[in-house]
Amino acid sequence: MTTQLLKNFVAGRWQAGTGAGTPLFDAVLGTELVRVDATGLDLAEAFRFAREAGGATLRALTYKQRAAMLAQAVKVLQANRDAYYDIATANSGTVKNDTAVDVDGGIFTLGTYAKLGDGLGDVHHLTDGDAARLGKDPLFQSQHVQVPTRGVALFINAFNFASWGLWEKAAPALLSGVPVIVKPATSTAWLTQRMVKDVVDAGIFPAGALSIICGSSAGLLDQLQPFDVVSFTGSADTAAVIRSHPAVVQRSVRVNIEADSVNSALLLPSTSAEDTQAALDLLVKEVAREMTVKSGQKCTAIRRVFVPEALYDAAAAAISARLAKTTVGNPRNEAVRMGALVSRTQLAAVREGLAQLKAHTDVLHDGAQATFIDADPAVACCIAPTLLGTRNPDGTSIVHDVEVFGPVATLMPYRDVPHALALIRRGQGSLVASLYGTDPAALSAAALELADSHGRVHVISPDVAALHTGHGNVMPQSLHGGPGRAGGGEELGGLKALNFYHRRSAIQASTAVLGNL
Numbered sequence: 398m399t400t401q402l403l404k405n406f407v408a409g410r411w412q413a414g415t416g417a418g419t420p421l422f423d424a425v426l427g428t429e430l431v432r433v434d435a436t437g438l439d440l441a442e443a444f445r446f447a448r449e450a451g452g453a454t455l456r457a458l459t460y461k462q463r464a465a466m467l468a469q470a471v472k473v474l475q476a477n478r479d480a481y482y483d484i485a486t487a488n489s490g491t492v493k494n495d496t497a498v499d500v501d502g503g504i505f506t507l508g509t510y511a512k513l514g515d516g517l518g519d520v521h522h523l524t525d526g527d528a529a530r531l532g533k534d535p536l537f538q539s540q541h542v543q544v545p546t547r548g549v550a551l552f553i554n555a556f557n558f559a560s561w562g563l564w565e566k567a568a569p570a571l572l573s574g575v576p577v578i579v580k581p582a583t584s585t586a587w588l589t590q591r592m593v594k595d596v597v598d599a600g601i602f603p604a605g606a607l608s609i610i611c612g613s614s615a616g617l618l619d620q621l622q623p624f625d626v627v628s629f630t631g632s633a634d635t636a637a638v639i640r641s642h643p644a645v646v647q648r649s650v651r652v653n654i655e656a657d658s659v660n661s662a663l664l665l666p667s668t669s670a671e672d673t674q675a676a677l678d679l680l681v682k683e684v685a686r687e688m689t690v691k692s693g694q695k696c697t698a699i700r701r702v703f704v705p706e707a708l709y710d711a712a713a714a715a716i717s718a719r720l721a722k723t724t725v726g727n728p729r730n731e732a733v734r735m736g737a738l739v740s741r742t743q744l745a746a747v748r749e750g751l752a753q754l755k756a757h758t759d760v761l762h763d764g765a766q767a768t769f770i771d772a773d774p775a776v777a778c779c780i781a782p783t784l785l786g787t788r789n790p791d792g793t794s795i796v797h798d799v800e801v802f803g804p805v806a807t808l809m810p811y812r813d814v815p816h817a818l819a820l821i822r823r824g825q826g827s828l829v830a831s832l833y834g835t836d837p838a839a840l841s842a843a844a845l846e847l848a849d850s851h852g853r854v855h856v857i858s859p860d861v862a863a864l865h866t867g868h869g870n871v872m873p874q875s876l877h878g879g880p881g882r883a884g885g886g887e888e889l890g891g892l893k894a895l896n897f898y899h900r901r902s903a904i905q906a907s908t909a910v911l912g913n914l
């Protein structure tokens with residue numbers, strides 16, 4: 398039986414590709430679900446329509462009016478939530494709790510920007526700081542303003558967050574008055590397409606404001622013009638292709654890159670046995686959770702775990718004990734706690750990365766011994782969590798370099814805090830590091846030490862054990878991104894996310910003129 402070919406929404410019309418399509422599969426059953434195809438689309442028309450029709454109508458609205466549209470979109474998405482869960486269960490192989498991170502996390506982020514945008518009021522531009530005198534006479538001053546860029550925001554997204562990855566970018570873009578064209582990763586494009594379809598069919602946004610292209614990325618970057626922006630999430634290799642594209646190099650197209658990251662968790666030393674145990678318990682719980690949520694397919698997941706030398710064996714035993722309780726298999730079975738990877742391609746990539754790391758580490762908890770619930774290992778994209786370890790973190794560079802995008806982490810001992818910080822920095826810049834300890838002064842000192850090489854430092858002490866939002870959870874209030882190999886991008890962080898979609902200009906004029914801005 399031929400499965401449904403999902404349509405693209407460009408130039409204000411639902412359009413099917415003219416090719417046979419690329420099939421998307423059930424991550425556990427291996428059955429074909431739908432197909433996607435972008436062959437034959439008139440990309441020039443798609444970008445022109447978004448830029449001209451979508452951009453002009455969006456910019457004519459105020460921030461408050463656009464925020465109201467985001468709020469309406471939240472309602473539409475909430476009403477269709479069950480369908481999104483069904484799609485994610487099949488196509489991404491995620492259990493309900495993991496689907497929530499993607500689906501509900503995306504809707505929550507959209508809702509957060511609806512509220513933030515409402516507070517900006519009925520204005521068409523934003524003033525940026527105070528006016529500054531340009532000379533002795535205060536009559537002539539300079540005022541910076543932020544105005545929406547007159548281009549398109551092209552999003553090229555990764556497979557692991559089909560919902561959140563769309564809305565965390567679309568919310569600030571649409572609130573800014575910038576039309577969006579999203580190209581989801583092919584393997585999990587169905588959920589993104591369905592969410593866009595529901596919002597488009599509800600007629601919330603003006604024509605051209607929200608477009609989706611499913612399938613090949615061929616030709617997309619060639620359409621970019623100087624005032625367009627690109628937000629990319631994916632591998633460092635594809636990021637390099639985008640950075641070197643003529644649109645970026647010659648037309649100064651603004652680019653935001655979120656790439657791979659070898660994130661860390663650091664247990665700081667404590668003075669008393671009681672404090673040591675309390676902090677170790679927090680670390681163990683978070684590491685096991687981070688390794689298994691979405692089967693470790695989170696760009697923010699903990700990949701490296703650093704503990705004082707004396708605690709290496711205790712940490713290894715405690716993390717392994719937790720991982721041993723993680724049931725793996727078909728997410729439709731209530732007994733399963735961790736579902737599958739998204740595809741056999743990813744399964745092969747994780748196995749390959751694991752083999753690379755295993756050649757330089759000890760296996761502390763072996764996922765290869767696990768059996769799956771309701772899942773055929775020959776078909777399902779399931780893999781159980783594996784904890785690796787090395788007592789020689791200085792001599793093993795691969796553990797600081799290779800990101801295995803699955804349920805895999807490496808435990809390492811350190812001598813003293815400067816040694817731990819130096820080891821963490823060998824990740825060359827990461828999205829997030831988490832710190833565990835009981836001494837507020839030591840925690841804040843380490844957080845500041847790591848701030849230059851991490852977009853976020855998540856500090857877990859016993860007083861916030863029940864409150865903190867999780868090492869890997871990206872909250873819209875906080876910056877998401879990281880320097881160096883993490884891509885150098887910056888997303889979210891409340892209203893600061895709007896900067897990417899605006900152009901900043903200094904208006905130099907008399908105070909009478911500036912008073913009208």
Ligand code: NAP
Nearest residue numbers: 554555556581582583612614631632635655656657658696
């Ligand atoms: P990928 O191969 O780079 O794909 C990412 C996106 O780029 C997909 O939509 C892909 O389309 C598209 N693409 C592929 N080749 C392209 C090209 N030549 N020009 C333009 N677009 C192109 O990455 P992946 O392996 O799917 O994603 C996993 C990686 O993403 C991991 O390394 C992870 O660390 C990273 N990630 C980072 C974050 C973050 O926020 N920093 C979040 C999630 C994931 P197709 O699917 O059609 O090939």
